Amino acid sequence: MYTKKVMDHFSNPRNMGELENPSGVGTVGNAKCGDIMRMYLDIDDDGIIQDVKFKTFGCGAAIATSSVATELVKGKTVQEALEVTNKAVVEALDGLPPVKVHCSLLAEQAIHAALWDYAEKNGIKIEGLKKPKNDVHDHEEDVAESY
Amino acid sequence: MYTKKVMDHFSNPRNMGELENPSGVGTVGNAKCGDIMRMYLDIDDDGIIQDVKFKTFGCGAAIATSSVATELVKGKTVQEALEVTNKAVVEALDGLPPVKVHCSLLAEQAIHAALWDYAEKNGIKIEGLKKPKNDVHDHEEDVAESY
Amino acid sequence: MEKKIYLDNAATTKTRPEVVEAMLPYFSEVYGNPSSVYEFASQNKKAIDEARTIIADALGSHSSEVYFTASGTEADNWALVATAEAYESKGKHIITSKIEHHAILHTCEYLEKRGFEITYIDVDENGIIKLDQLEKAIRPSTILISVMFANNEIGTIQPIREIGEIAKRHKLLFHTDAVQAFGHEDINVEELGIDMLSASAHKLGGPKGIGFLYIRKGIKIRSFVHGGAQERGRRAGTENVPYIVGFGKAVQMALSTLDERRKKELELREHLVKRVLAEIPFTRLNGHRTNRLTNNVNFSFQFIEGESLLIMLDMQNICASSGSACTSGSLDPSHVLLAIGLPHEIAHGSLRLTLSHENTLEEINYTVDKIKEVVDKLRKMSPLYEDFVRKR
Amino acid sequence: MEKKIYLDNAATTKTRPEVVEAMLPYFSEVYGNPSSVYEFASQNKKAIDEARTIIADALGSHSSEVYFTASGTEADNWALVATAEAYESKGKHIITSKIEHHAILHTCEYLEKRGFEITYIDVDENGIIKLDQLEKAIRPSTILISVMFANNEIGTIQPIREIGEIAKRHKLLFHTDAVQAFGHEDINVEELGIDMLSASAHKLGGPKGIGFLYIRKGIKIRSFVHGGAQERGRRAGTENVPYIVGFGKAVQMALSTLDERRKKELELREHLVKRVLAEIPFTRLNGHRTNRLTNNVNFSFQFIEGESLLIMLDMQNICASSGSACTSGSLDPSHVLLAIGLPHEIAHGSLRLTLSHENTLEEINYTVDKIKEVVDKLRKMSPLYEDFVRKR
């Protein structure tokens, strides 16, 4: 059901782990829905993301989207990272099954949450960044499922 | 679905045909239900059934019951013939499928009808013989068949 | 003839050996549950998708519009019951014909008990539905028209396109029971304006126990069998993978041989009809003379009854039927033959012969010879014939 | 391991080669429609009767009480919907449990939409239904109790005899979904007081797409699928002769191997449970420790999620499942695990392994080794585990 890219990121997740003293850390999702993502960012004085790590509790798609999202933001500026949308994440994985698209949203939100933490810690304001919600799941179901 | 006996009587019906000047002839059943039986009786002065013939429009069971019924009454007295029940017909055939049992009733009635005709023609009264109904079908269905 | 002559292909067909071949790996080798996560099961999912696509293509539809069921009967039940339930608030009136299969008629009776009203439209003497009566029957509360594509007893093909147009004009849903037609006639649901269509594999060389319901995208009917999320949540129950694969294969083969089969069946049918009508007196051909399934003939032989005819033909190794297989346990004459206006005693004496590509001219000739003999024998036994001869 | 290790026999089983063998002649050789009159079809009728008798004997019932369906799901739907419709005038209340299969639960939801009231009884932490709550839930309007024989996720076997007694005491009908138990546990409908019972062939070495509903003589429920007069007029649709024959064969084999299979499965299961609980920390066994299906284990591994666990095991050629196969497309955690009181995040991390007689000790040991590795790997990725370790 998953693309090769998803399977690759799932089996060999990039940037999995923790950072000792991260510039920012964000956790989104909740256990009730079965996905929790945590992103650690290391941001240098020029606002460039030098390092990024993730930890994820969740399905194959959740792990793969976390992994690919870390790749997409690593080396980017804060502003550039902010523009990594869930769409970009899905594209980088050559697509996700419809029921799993919410995982990519979660990845986007995890980055935003880590950036928000970084901004708060440093007392700065990042243009276009809103306070992340705790739970970004949309609980839409396939219409045809209404038996 | 039919016993060997039924198949035997069906493929080689006994006493099939007409009688030229029958002592009595009776026709029962109706085309609506798919079975019509006609019995011809040749009864001598001692009230003994010397010859019997049948014609039947109907299913395999209808033809077989007619055939076996002619065998059962041939050589009998009128009174004995009257006692040939549908049960006897079914037994002589080693049984009939439940939906086909009404055919044996028809055979019984056909004999009665022919006897009635004989009695009328001769102005006699046969003890225990009632005027045959035109249609002896019972339209009961298997209870489980209620769609 | 030593060999059995099978002339009951409307009752069921032989499963094509190639279909059995195609199904075999899915029993004991690729046997995973298609709903499972692991790779082993995804082979099954793929096999199902492929079969669904073959069928969707055959109908000119999209694969997301094809839902597998366990039979043509289930597809018919689903179409009627779920439409009734989904559109109940709009109205409780359904229109169908008097010559539908029992899968439709008995489901209609069931719905009548649940408070729905059904109008049963008449057919003409050839078995063609009366379109003017159909259109007049439409009320504001009508939600569905269900008319079969081709009749299973007399083979008459209905004016499906015209019915589709009527349905569209009145904004009604149109379902057709195409169990006898699918794989035998060209069917394009777009061109014909069909919203729902039932079919069954065992009428076209597939196995018994698998069918489908085509449901046009956007129709909001729910499931008939409730449970797991199979068939996109619309038809529950672990998928019958082998039969789905077999159905796909059977459709593929039916389509690729359609023209030659039709041609051969037509030749045999015409030969059969001509000989029987010419050589056996007091015989009529039921159903439309030409506008009928290529493999169907249905005769009434006056003065004789169908079951004894069948048994005597069986003794000559000829498999045929009288009325539909499903009612052969019953004592009633065919509702279809009554609907085309036959009197009861003639309706009782009907013989249906339904051909396949495997039949030969030799078989047909042998069959006609035997029918002649048997009809003759039974007429000699018949009090109706006796009366008829006397009266002449 | 090169070879696939199949540990998902509750999702579906491999069709036994002997079963396939038994079915084969009924596709292209003995293919007549069993409803037909001719001799050729009567062979099919006989084959169906034989299968029905095998199954009836297995239940301690009479063959006229066994009705073939297209699935366990259809049998469940039939039992519920037809009982509701038949006894509606008596009352509109049905009692079931919180841990039923979706074939029951979604049919209950459907009936709720049609105005019926359903009470869902709780289970204890082992998944055993609360009998006192069940008995208290009975009202004058109650018409049916439906409780599954054994749960498909956690394997817990219900106190069927006691439920049967409660039903009898209150003059209620008792239906049990025995899809997971039939062919695996001894079942005698007389002794257990069961009025209706659903089963499915593909859970015991038969094909997918055939089931049956046992209906005790005298119960006046009507058909669920309406149409022809098959199955004594109670279940319409041309009979799936090959699968019916295959189902009979599968039951025969399941019964004749029952004791040895149970013994072997039990040994493997106990070994598996002991090793996993001993070697993997923060793990619990879901379901009753002993009163469960011999082939079922269900673990929750704290801090990790089930799907990724399954995919990683799949990469090691191990086929397993998390929750039931039918819901594996869904995002919700298992309703069964929630019903036994697991918090959501633990319910999400469950693994079901269901054995067959074909599994070996070597396979089980390999599987445990791999589970250890994979759980370890996923915990290292888990933010929940990170938090847990930090807090210690």
Ligand SMILES: Cc1ncc(COP(=O)(O)O)c(C=O)c1O
């Ligand atoms: C307890 C239970 N009931 C019903 C079903 C449905 O059976 P089927 O797949 O034959 O529809 C299953 C399995 O899928 C089951 O485990």
Ligand SMILES: Cc1ncc(COP(=O)(O)O)c(C=O)c1O
């Ligand atoms: C017109 C028609 N509809 C429905 C059916 C039922 O199909 P199935 O036997 O697959 O249930 C049949 C054949 O039996 C049929 O001829």
